[in-house]
Amino acid sequence: MVHGEVQMGDAPALASAQLSTADQDSFATEADVIVVGAGPGGSATAAFCAMRGLSVLLLEKSQFPREKVCGDGLTPRAVRMLTRLGIDSTETAGWARNKGLRVYGGRTEPFELPWPELADFPDYGLVCPRSRFDDVLAGHAMKLGVTLHTGVNVTEPITADDRIVGVRDNQGREFRAPIVVAADGNSTRLAVAMGRQRDEARPMGVAVRTYFESPRAQGEWMESWLELWDGRPGESNQLPGYGWAFPMADGTVNVGLGMLNSSSAFGHTDYRALMRTWLATTPPEWQFDEAHQRGEIRGAALPMAFNRKPAYADGLLLVGDSGGMVNPFNGEGISYAMEAGELAADAISEAHSRGVGTPGAERALHAYPTALSSRFGGYYRLGTIFVKLIGNPQIMHLCTTYGLPHRSLMKLVNKLLANLTDEHRGDAMDHLINTLSRLAPPA
Ligand SMILES: Cc1cc2nc3c(=O)[nH]c(=O)nc-3n(C[C@H](O)[C@H](O)[C@H](O)COP(=O)(O)OP(=O)(O)OC[C@H]3O[C@@H](n4cnc5c(N)ncnc54)[C@H](O)[C@@H]3O)c2cc1C
Known part of the structure; x- marks a missing residue:
């Protein structure tokens, strides 16, 4: 089999198999929302907005399928997001499941840590090449009614009274919407152009x-x-x-x-x-x-840890790597980008119903960074401390030598690192992690 192919039983919709409207006669340039970047964050945002009845333009500079440098690993958190989007992640649909982490450290034999059994998350992960995964997500968004334009390299915002009202690409084409989402990854040209600088002190x-x-x-x-x-x-x-x-x-x-x-x-x-x-x-x-x-x-x-803020201002929301949303504990970014996309869609649809431009709509949009902070802020603060500690190889060596052999301690660490706990009715470990995350000042 050619690298990058996954055999799918009931093949999902692929962006690469559908005609982008950029290839057709009508080339839509206006919508309720523009999302720049069709990685997991952008496609999820677009799909969740479409599910809420909004018209969406998803602008992507490359063509699908395209390579993306990644570990291609999806923890149960990311699998849950596929389910929330309505994407079939069963084995009959061709996905290869894994049962947890095998961790090497401190001794020759590895330790096996199954994904925890929880009510809030499935107990399996997936691995899927991003060349395929991102194609599936963008294709799914199109199936839900999103208009995807590939080959659109966004170079600058269009502003009116310091507020973004659209974007322009490198061919001078203009796309307009009252709300714009920057899901254009770590380099996020759009967020930078709107004055959002990276906080170098963050991990x-x-x-x-x-x-x-x-x-x-x-x-x-x-x-x-x-x-x-x-x-x-x-x-x-x-x-x-x-x-x-x-x-x-x-x-x-x-x-x-x-x-x-x-x-x-x-x-x-x-x-x-x-x-x-x-x-x-x-x-x-x-x-x-x-x-x-x-x-x-x-x-x-x-x-990591919200290294670019604010996640909302002047009509522009940041989703995923553009807002530095990678989990500092384990380097996972796909789920966080998709979860942020859902929270962003909640705020955008609320603002849309209230009437974009009104004070009520602005309040709804400002609720997006608040929602991000309440879900991840305390946890990311703990992660920032963790990153500082394990920067010292001696501390890591002590942890692997004395911590790894303790099964219940490792069960706790596994849940903490992958951010997998039940919010309600969890066990004592879930309760401890949730309490620590709540008490930590948000990152
Ligand atoms: C080596 C490596 C391994 C990793 N392993 C994992 C892992 O196993 N699991 C995990 O969960 N996370 C992993 N991550 C993190 C993960 O890859 C990112 O957090 C995730 O891709 C973020 O998704 P996103 O949608 O925010 O951005 P991206 O995936 O970067 O998507 C951004 C999209 O925007 C497009 N774009 C950029 N600029 C423009 C523009 N100007 N105009 C139009 N389109 C534009 C890009 O082409 C791209 O399609 C890894 C990262 C690295 C570097």
């Missing part, structure tokens, strides 16, 4: 990844390495960063490593060389070698 990560054809592609666990070594663990030099290997349904494994800006090596490391050094220590039968590598080692940034 930030960098990660690289590639694919290998490997017998481990059939695995049922998402694997992660809390410590990397250039030889035998504990008997060689410890390398900076954390690694992962996520088995895909297409016979390959997505393998990568990441580093946080709390590490002293951040910003002056050759990440590709680091990855090669680490992979040379993996067992030869895993085939994480040049002969079995599929595609370049490619990297990108992970903006």
Whole structure:
């Protein structure tokens, strides 16, 4: 099978299989909402807005299917968002499920941590190449009535009285709507043009990844390495960063490593060389070698803990990486982008009914950052502290040596890192995590 293909039983709608109206005679340029960027954040925002009866223009600079540098891992949080969107994530629809995390650290044998059994979240994760996943999400949004224009590279906002009223692309084409969403990823040209600067004090990560054809592609666990070594663990030099290997349904494994800006090596490391050094220590039968590598080692940034604010002002909402919404505990950004998209759609539809431009509509739009903060603010604050602590390799080594062998402690850590607890009627661990998140001042 060609890399990137997933066999789907009941094939979902794909953006790449549908004609964008940009290819047709009528080229819509006005809507209730414009969403810039058709990654998971943008497509989810657009889909949730369409579900609420709004007309939506989704503008994407590339063509589907397109590559996106990512680990391709979907935790139960992200799976829940697929369900909320109405996308079938059952195995009969062709998705490959995994049952949890296999964690390496502190000793040769790994620890297996199944996804928790909860009322609020499913107990399985998925791994799907972003070339496919983003195509599915954008296609689903189109099925719900969203107009997707691909090949539209948005370069600037159109403003009136300091408020965004549309966008212009690099061909000078104009698109107008009273509310605009920047879901254009970490570099977010649109948010920058509207004056939203990045807060350098917030946590930030960098990660690289590639694919290998490997017998481990059939695995049922998402694997992660809390410590990397250039030889035998504990008997060689410890390398900076954390690694992962996520088995895909297409016979390959997505393998990568990441580093946080709390590490002293951040910003002056050759990440590709680091990855090669680490992979040379993996067992030869895993085939994480040049002969079995599929595609370049490619990297990108992970903006965390709301590193760009405010998430709403002057008619523009930020969703996903544009607003720095990656979870600092585990580098997960897909679910957070999609969840933000749903919260944004709530605020936008409320503003639309009240009459955009009225004080009531503005109050509804300002409720979006409040909703984000109340859902993730305290948790991200805890994550910011965590990032500072594990920036010190000795602290991480202590945790892996003494913490990992304690099953109930690791169960707690697993729930904390993946942000998987029941809000009501959870167990004592859920209660502890929820209370800490509530008490922490929002990030
Ligand atoms: C190496 C790596 C591994 C990762 N692994 C995982 C993982 O396993 N699981 C996980 O949950 N998260 C992971 N993440 C984080 C995750 O990839 C992001 O958080 C997620 O993609 C954010 O989605 P988004 O929709 O906000 O932005 P993006 O996915 O970046 O989408 C932005 C979209 O906007 C488009 N765009 C950009 N500029 C313009 C413009 N000017 N005009 C029009 N369109 C534009 C882009 O083409 C793109 O389609 C990883 C990140 C990296 C770097």
